[in-house]
Structure formats: structure tokens, C-alpha cells
Amino acid sequence: MLKEENDTLERTMVDPMFRADVLNGLAARPRAIQARWFYDHRGSQLFEQITDLPEYYPTRTEAALLDKAGPQVLEIAGAGRAVVEFGSGSSAKTPRVLSAIKPSAYVPIDISGDFLRESARELSRQFPDLPVHPVEANFLHPVPLPDQVATLPKLGFFPGSTIGNMTAAAAVDLLRAMRHSLGEGAHLLIGIDRVKDPAVLVPAYDDSQGVTAAFNMNLLERINRELDGTIPIENFRHKAVWNAAIERIEMHLEAVRDSEFTVEGRSFSIRQGETIHTENSHKYTPSGARLLLRSGGWTPVAEWTDPDDKFALLLAEA
Ligand code: AVJ
DSSP: OOHHHHHHHHHHOOOHHHHHHHHHHHHSSSEEOOGGGGOSHHHHHHHHHHTTSSSOOHHHHHHHHHHHHHHHHHHHHOSSOEEEEETOTTOTTHHHHHHHHOOSEEEEEESOHHHHHHHHHHHHHHOTTSOBOOEEOOTTSOOOOOGGGTTSOEEEEEOTTGGGGSOHHHHHHHHHHHHHHHOTTOEEEEEEEBOOOHHHHHHHTSOTTOHHHHHHHHHHHHHHHHTTOOOOGGGEEEEEEEETTTTEEEEEEEESSOEEEEETTEEEEEOTTOEEEEEEEEOBOHHHHHHHHHHTTOEEEEEEEOTTOOEEEEEEEO
16 A cells, blocks of 8 residues: 555544543543553654653663663674564664664564554665564564564564553563563563652653643644544643652643533543543662563563663563
8 A cells, every 4th residue: 555545544544442542541530541542643753852852861861771782782692683672663773773783683563554664664774684574463462473583582672661651560461471472582672761869750751842741732632633522622731740659750631620521422521630641651770670570571681771870771581
């Protein structure tokens, strides 16, 4: 299918999972909608902008760690592996890893086929000799890998502290699923954000330019666009809070006045001060991160951090 045709189709198509999650989430108490729905076209653009913000340290800190760790990962895990990236998205960090690790194949796994094919094409341009085998799948469940990489040792790659979006319980399930997907003898290279001073954490999720606010608010705009919603956007504001007990940043959309609206014909109301919980970003201490990996069936074998210990890259073996 041509790219243009595909875009047109997509604009008129609504993901039934999005619809169900929004309707259930607005009816639930507390109200909550999964963070995965941030990433429509506009949301993905805004996230790209977030990664460049002065306050948002994770992306650039991890990029430097990947450069530092590359040669050592190669030493420990060996060349000739199939690099399997979970939630490859736009694969922004992938070239850093591929050039250092000298893999025999690259397997990007993503739930969004459009992103996947686009980034697979881009990667093939940059690494013309590297076989790329994209897999469109939900990696929360074990994913059968392509036959072409069956006999190769695997290196899983899960950057960006994406695991932080999950509760610890869900993260453990995911790590186990990855272990199943990758098999015996596999390694996993994973980025995990650190617990730190809320004076650093909160601005990373509530930046001075308001990009993160726009990212959060875009979810309401997406609901209005795709689900025929009448949410009065100006009645909501972005809120980022550090939940110290659970060691996570929470993003909410807070009603600044009592509001009523409909989504897909269903009526909802929210009182001033009540919120819709839209994202968790769990942070881990050094021992917490290692315990998480071990709980998911992975043995930590190496770890890299920046001088301020803002972010960690961990290598583990199955
Ligand atoms: C892509 C989930 C790692 O939690 O830091 C950035 C998403 N949300 N700013 C994060 C996000 C608000 C990001 N992850």
C-alpha cells in the first residue's frame, strides 16, 4: 500500500482498544487512561520535542551511556548476535547500539506497523548489509521470532526507561515474556531511570516551555478528534507529581472547574480538583533496578551510570 493511502486510512480509523480504554477509564474511580494512547502522530512529535528539553535528562544521558557501554557490551555478549528491540518506535537510539555491537541481524518489534516499517527502511539505509526482520506484535506477551534468527544468540534492547511506565508487577511479567521471546543464553540491555531529588524529577515532567503539558493535553484533543468528544480542553491543566511512597512520577489532567462532556455519546462529569491519571513513570534505586531484573528472571552482569547517577543502563543475562 502507498504511504499516502495508508495515512488517509489511518485518519478515519479508530482503534477499538483506544475507544474501550477511554470509555472505561473515564468511568473508573480514580479515572485513568493508559499512557500508550499519548502516541498518535501529534503525541509522537511532542515526545520527540520532550527528548530535546533542557529539563528532560533521560534521553541525552542514556545516549551517552550507550556510547560508553557499546564496546563492553560487545565484549560480554559477543558479536554476531540478533539485536531484538522491544517497542522500537522510531528506533532513534538503535544506530548507536548497532554500530557498537556488530550484530548479524536486527529484529525491531513494535505494536505499530507503520512506525515499524518506516524505521526498518531507515535502518536499512544506514546499515545496508544488516538483515532487518521487523515483527509487528505486542511484546507484553512472548513473541515468536523470525526463523532467520532462530539459531543466532539474542541481545534484547529496551531503552528509554520505557519499563518505568509499568507497575513493578507488570514490569516483572514483561521481563519474563522477554526472556521467553529471547530464549536460553540471551542478554538484555535495558535503560532504567533512577530515583532522585524531586526538584530534578518534577521539572523533567513539567518543563518551563510547556511541551510536556501539551503532550499530556493532546490526549484530550485526541479523544475529541477520534472519539467525537466534547471535552472542554481549557477546563483542564497538566499536573506532574512525585509519588514518594511508590517512587514514581505521575502525570494527571486536573479539572480546574466542574465540567460535563460526552465521548462517543456517553456522558461524563468531573468536579473541580479531580483528575484523570494519564501516566506513571517509575524510578528505581540501584538495588531496586537489579531486584526488578532478577524478579523477571534476568541476572544483572554489568551496569553503567553517568557521574550524577541520573540514569542507568543495565546488561543482564537469561
Ligand atoms: C517514554 C515512558 C520513558 O516516562 O519519561 C516523557 C514518557 N512522559 N515525559 C517517560 C514521558 C512525559 C517517557 N517514557
